[in-house]
Amino acid sequence: MIPEFGHFALIVALCLAVLLASVPLWGAWRRNTGAMALAPGLAMGLLVFSGISFACLAVAFLQDDFSVEVVANNSNSLLPAIYKFSAVWGNHEGSLLLWILILAVWTAAVATFSRQLPLLVLSRVLAVMGFVAVGFLSFSLLTSNPFARLIPGTPADGQDLNPLLQDPGLIIHPPLLYMGYVGFSVAFAFAIAALLGGRLDASWARWSRPWTNIAWAFLTLGIMLGSWWAYYELGWGGWWFWDPVENASFMPWLAGTALIHSLAVTEKRGLFKSWTVLLAIFAFSLSLLGTFLVRSGVLTSVHAFATDPARGLFILVFLAIVVGGSLTLYALRAPAVNSRVSFAWLSRETLLLVNNVVFLVATLTVLFGTLFPLLMDALGQGKYSVGPPYFNAVFVPLMALLVPFMGLGPVSRWKRDSAQRWKAELLLPAIAALACGLTLPLLHGEYNLWVALALVLAGWLLLGLGRDVWLRLRAAPTLARGLRRTPASYWGMVVAHLGFAACVVGVVATSQYSIERDLKMEAGQAETLAGYRFEFVELANFRGPNFRADEARFVVTRDGEEIARLAPQKRRYLASNQIMTEAAIDAGLFRDLFIAMGEPVGQGGAWAIRLHYKPMVRWMWLGAILMAVGGFITVVDKRYRRQRAASTASAGEVARGAQA
Amino acid sequence: MHPVRKQRLIIVLCVVLFSSAAVGLMAYALRGNINLFFPPAEVAAGKAPVGQPIRVGGMVVEGSVQRSEDSLHVRFEVTDYQARVPIVYEGILPDLFGEGQGAVAAGVLDDQGVLQATEVLAKHDENYMPPEVAEALEKSKAQMKGANMTKGQGE
Numbered sequence: 001m002i003p004e005f006g007h008f009a010l011i012v013a014l015c016l017a018v019l020l021a022s023v024p025l026w027g028a029w030r031r032n033t034g035a036m037a038l039a040p041g042l043a044m045g046l047l048v049f050s051g052i053s054f055a056c057l058a059v060a061f062l063q064d065d066f067s068v069e070v071v072a073n074n075s076n077s078l079l080p081a082i083y084k085f086s087a088v089w090g091n092h093e094g095s096l097l098l099w100i101l102i103l104a105v106w107t108a109a110v111a112t113f114s115r116q117l118p119l120l121v122l123s124r125v126l127a128v129m130g131f132v133a134v135g136f137l138s139f140s141l142l143t144s145n146p147f148a149r150l151i152p153g154t155p156a157d158g159q160d161l162n163p164l165l166q167d168p169g170l171i172i173h174p175p176l177l178y179m180g181y182v183g184f185s186v187a188f189a190f191a192i193a194a195l196l197g198g199r200l201d202a203s204w205a206r207w208s209r210p211w212t213n214i215a216w217a218f219l220t221l222g223i224m225l226g227s228w229w230a231y232y233e234l235g236w237g238g239w240w241f242w243d244p245v246e247n248a249s250f251m252p253w254l255a256g257t258a259l260i261h262s263l264a265v266t267e268k269r270g271l272f273k274s275w276t277v278l279l280a281i282f283a284f285s286l287s288l289l290g291t292f293l294v295r296s297g298v299l300t301s302v303h304a305f306a307t308d309p310a311r312g313l314f315i316l317v318f319l320a321i322v323v324g325g326s327l328t329l330y331a332l333r334a335p336a337v338n339s340r341v342s343f344a345w346l347s348r349e350t351l352l353l354v355n356n357v358v359f360l361v362a363t364l365t366v367l368f369g370t371l372f373p374l375l376m377d378a379l380g381q382g383k384y385s386v387g388p389p390y391f392n393a394v395f396v397p398l399m400a401l402l403v404p405f406m407g408l409g410p411v412s413r414w415k416r417d418s419a420q421r422w423k424a425e426l427l428l429p430a431i432a433a434l435a436c437g438l439t440l441p442l443l444h445g446e447y448n449l450w451v452a453l454a455l456v457l458a459g460w461l462l463l464g465l466g467r468d469v470w471l472r473l474r475a476a477p478t479l480a481r482g483l484r485r486t487p488a489s490y491w492g493m494v495v496a497h498l499g500f501a502a503c504v505v506g507v508v509a510t511s512q513y514s515i516e517r518d519l520k521m522e523a524g525q526a527e528t529l530a531g532y533r534f535e536f537v538e539l540a541n542f543r544g545p546n547f548r549a550d551e552a553r554f555v556v557t558r559d560g561e562e563i564a565r566l567a568p569q570k571r572r573y574l575a576s577n578q579i580m581t582e583a584a585i586d587a588g589l590f591r592d593l594f595i596a597m598g599e600p601v602g603q604g605g606a607w608a609i610r611l612h613y614k615p616m617v618r619w620m621w622l623g624a625i626l627m628a629v630g631g632f633i634t635v636v637d638k639r640y641r642r643q644r645a646a647s648t649a650s651a652g653e654v655a656r657g658a659q660a
Numbered sequence: 661m662h663p664v665r666k667q668r669l670i671i672v673l674c675v676v677l678f679s680s681a682a683v684g685l686m687a688y689a690l691r692g693n694i695n696l697f698f699p700p701a702e703v704a705a706g707k708a709p710v711g712q713p714i715r716v717g718g719m720v721v722e723g724s725v726q727r728s729e730d731s732l733h734v735r736f737e738v739t740d741y742q743a744r745v746p747i748v749y750e751g752i753l754p755d756l757f758g759e760g761q762g763a764v765a766a767g768v769l770d771d772q773g774v775l776q777a778t779e780v781l782a783k784h785d786e787n788y789m790p791p792e793v794a795e796a797l798e799k800s801k802a803q804m805k806g807a808n809m810t811k812g813q814g815e
Contacts, residue, residue, distance in 0.1 A: 361682040383697035393689035518751045579755045598752030602729045608752045
């Protein structure tokens with residue numbers, strides 16, 4: 001009964017979404033306040049009913065209701081309860097329901113926290129989000145109903161969740177990622193609403209900025225968790241594969257990074273308005289494209305659940321409607337919102353423009369690399385694959401190019417700046433960064449030019465930021481007042497940029513200094529790697545709740561001192577008979593030690609063993625966490641709470657602009 | 661210069677500069693880093709280039725997997741039921757690798773017609789097969805059927 005109830009709730013949600021997409025929009029067109037005022041209530045209803053629907057599916061999973069097809073295919077009575085819950089989104093239908101629920105959460109959040117917005121704008125924004133919800137709800141109901149039953153033919157037990165997904169990281173990775181993906185729909189909705197209203201002023205940017213920052217921060221966390229999961233769960237110690245599905249989440253992130261910077265220019269200076277709108281459309285379209293790539297099965301990877309052409313076609317059509325519709329609207333309306341403000345060569349605007357161009361180019365190169373195999377296949381040119389070397393060759397120089405400008409950014413001034421001032425402020429940090437970066441790799445023994453370059457760039461970012469913070473605080477009469485006067489959005493920027501610097505160091509150090517060795521080892525043997533002695537003590541059997549495993553017990557020592565006891569496993573899951581590698585990791589701020597089991601070799605109980613020494617690999621994820629934290633900090637800025645006052649002020653600004 | 665025009669110039673120059681750099685990089689990066697998939701039949705027919713990175717995939721032939729006793733050296737064959745390609749690899753094979761299962765290997769073909777693999781991928785779960793492999797198998801099946809039919813007509 002509960003699944004039918006969930007199905008019914010989903011249908012109600014669709015009806016509410018249809019109303020939300022149409023009535024407030026009609027109200028905004030006819031200036032009918034009553035119709036417009038319905039929008040927040042409809043948004044709440046959408047949240048309630050998609051929440052009920054999601055809860056029903058979760059109950060079906062937790063109660064082992066194997067008459068529901070999705071449950072039968074993706075759960076098992078032996079599965080631990082927490083994984084039964086996360087199995088809700090460990091499959092195509094359920095993850096789509098999660099998509100819908102999160103979209104409803106965002107819609108309701110906009111309805112709740114934007115009450116001070118003019119009703120005209122709010123109703124348009126919510127209507128656009130309602131339209132997106134219509135698309136995904138009908139996708140769910142028409143092509144991938146999560147509540148489909150297996151009656152008759154109910155199996156006695158389920159087929160189990162894919163063992164790769166039975167992991168704590170995977171419980172929160174999809175929700176965080178979707179918070180980011182779907183969060184860009186808010187920026188998109190604001191952009192479309194602004195185009196519909198024909199008024200793209202600074203207040204528009206101010207309204208959508210906090211939402212975009214939150215979405216971006218969630219996406220950062222989601223991608224970071226995915227990378228971390230791949231590192232410890234896939235058993236080969238890699239953390240980024242340029243897999244099409246990783247790219248699918250990375251492209252919206254790149255476009256989103258460009259968007260949050262371009263929004264800053266639009267808000268502060270009223271520039272790049274049409275460009276910002278285009279980026280908002282672009283970022284959300286890439287989110288949809290990502291969903292298409294992952295859900296249609298045109299690309300194969302761990303993430304691809306379904307290979308049903310009808311589903312791919314549906315998303316493709318929806319994508320075409322969204323992209324085509326919004327670009328048409330853009331073409332019709334964008335010229336009307338041109339700006340008349342100017343800036344000089346040396347100015348913060350130019351630096352942020354560089355940021356935008358670099359990130360956009362990076363997005364396009366990743367997009368090209370991801371779609372190239374599809375394109376060649378469609379043209380009948382053969383089955384190509386584009387590997388990591390392509391992406392690395394394109395991506396690394398682009399990021400290296402970005403950092404010098406990024407260091408200048410915080411110190412620079414809006415509108416007009418001078419090279420003399422930059423030189424006066426940043427000559428010292430530049431020399432210090434150069435000196436540190438060039439000497440620090442000496443500590444590691446063998447000199448590595450790439451690490452030196454990364455350290456110079458990271459040092460440049462760090463010291464430039466430090467210099468700027470110091471300048472700001474020095475200008476205030478007391479330190480306390482200086483701290484209080486500095487807005488939260490500034491601190492958010494500082495933290496996020498520091499995170500980026502940490503990322504750069506982590507990525508380069510771990511790629512350059514990692515030592516990996518695949519060996520044949522048997523109990524009693526030992527191997528030394530980077531000064532760490534890995535001793536294979538014994539081979540044991542292990543029995544888990546729903547799997548059996550061979551376990552290789554290792555003791556790691558350094559100079560005779562015990563560092564860690566590690567026990568990697570080779571698991572065989574009982575329900576699905578799948579084999580899985582469970583790596584053992586001793587994590588540290590400056591190095592990770594990683595052991596994974598391959599397969600038995602020969603008859604004498606020997607195993608293929610993979611030993612890794614990975615320096616500074618944590619810096620990458622810590623950096624990503626810092627970036628996300630920075631994104632969240634910006635949102636508490638007081639400025640965003642004074643929206644009403646600001647919106648009237650900027651209306652005056654526009655009037656003045658029109659006179660000029 | 662008029663400030664607005666100057667600003668446009670800045671924007672246009674930035675865009676042109678960075679995108680041409682990107683196009684250059686992409687062209688350079690694409691040259692050596694894409695590889696084409698070949699079914700075993702085409703490799704056997706000599707259609708695959710020697711000394712260039714390619715991918716070969718098919719079903720791992722039953723009984724063909726030979727592991728070395730004292731190292732991680734492994735040799736196996738993949739087939740599309742028309743031809744077989746021997747593959748050698750040094751390292752740990754993926755969890756889902758097995759005889760009679762689909763696999764794709766990336767590497768370089770040597771002049772003996774052996775693929776020196778640098779990477780071996782296996783299917784991800786029971787229902788999944790790399791699409792290239794599935795298509796190659798289907799094609800060879802269709803061809804075999806066609807061959808049988810012509811033979812049948814001849815008799």
